[in-house]
Amino acid sequence: MKLELRMGEWMVTMGLVGLYRVFEYGLRKGVIDPQYRQSVSIHPQGLELGTEVLPQLPRAYFLYLMDEYSVAKRDGERLLHYLGQAKKENSFSMALFNIKEMVKNRGKKIQKYFPDEPVDRLLETLKSIKKPDQLEQLEQCIAEFQQLVSKDAINEKLTLNYFKEAVLKSFFGQVSFLNVSKNNLDLEGHIEQFQADYIVPVQYDLQFEHVLRSASTENEVLHFLDEHAEYGPFKALKRAWRRKTLPQIREEMGIMYECMLFPGRVAFYNFEEMTFSPIGVSAGNALNFNWNLQDKQPKPISSLAKLVLFFAPAGAAIYLKKAGVLIIQ
Incomplete structure (x- = not known):
């Protein structure tokens, strides 16, 4: 029909x-x-x-x-942007602060739904990074975080929650x-x-x-x-x-x-x-x-x-x- x-x-x-x-x-x-x-x-x-x-x-x-609102995709793009800023010594401190805040806030949500994931260990490692000469360690932390948030179950749960709250609730x-x-x-x-x-x-x-x-x-x-x-x-x-x-x-x-x-x-x-x-x-x-x-x-x-x-x-x-x-x- x-x-x-x-x-x-x-x-x-x-x-x-x-x-x-x-x-x-x-x-x-x-x-x-x-x-x-x-x-x-x-x-x-x-x-x-x-x-x-x-x-x-x-x-x-x-x-x-x-696909449109994938948390893993959006977080990955933002972290790569901040990492690019961190490679410049004069903007390292601000970029590091943004990375730590982003990973901490997202990490809390991951822990809420997936308590067995190693979020605490990643946050502790990230907390220890303070200077530009630790850039390689920072890159490793970001890679581990991207791998974590890209897991199908985690990305699915976080993305569903995001577009329901930020998008669908604006319409219905x-x-x-x-x-x-x-x-x-x-x-x-x-x-x-x-x-x-x-x-x-x-x-x-x-x-x-x-x-x-x-x-x-x-x-x-x-x-x-x-x-x-x-x-x-x-x-x-x-x-x-x-x-x-x-x-x-x-x-x-x-x-x-x-x-x-x-x-x-x-x-x-x-x-x-x-x-x-x-x-x-x-x-x-x-x-x-x-x-x-x-x-x-x-x-x-x-x-x-x-x-x-x-x-x-x-x-x-x-x-x-x-x-x-x-x-x-």
Whole structure:
């Protein structure tokens, strides 16, 4: 099945850019099977998405972010920069201070999650370095530290923590990944959570749209909802539609449950801070956003829109602002 995803609101366009970047990355790195090469294509109005590639996207998404924000890679680049400064005698002291602070701060995080790693020994050796004639010893310490932080398990844990805190929290409220209860998830756990929270709802909702269009009686719709009663939105609809006819069901869907970002798509979610925090607000505080006076559905969006918005961080240039200086990460 092909879906037309049109550009529109700036955050939707940013999400589409991110989706395409992740898709291209997945193909380039062999994360997405080559058979899906034609599943995402660029068109003048946006993207065309083949639904067969959806289950491939979560792994590509997290590996893209892991590569983009790799702690091992960033730490290595910074340490080499400081080492270059340390080779100049007049800047040795400041460079050494920066190296020690960086290794100490990162070392504390490594010790927190990997207490068996020899961080203390490395820090003690580094502490003993004080003069330019110890440059060779300093180089050895940096090499050992880079080897340590580059271990797959360490880099994975530290990088996941970093981009969740520094990047994803700038875009989303309390989505499942950012809840403290999910702090112990490893990379595979995050990928599985993405599948459950973002891919499965899209698959269910697309099936529901097909059933709603093709059904000849309301019983067909109710039977489908009953078959997938574990999906929250369907459970609520089943209770609400027990005594309604098919025309009434279709009319209600058109009025109350149409996506504001992708018209024509069924919408069981709200545009709120959990979905996109830069301009979303909590549902309880969105009284002036009420859609057709439905206070429980202020700004309806589809699971498809929710998925596209989740790709927004990959479609943006991330920076930190400190003392009026933009520091590109």
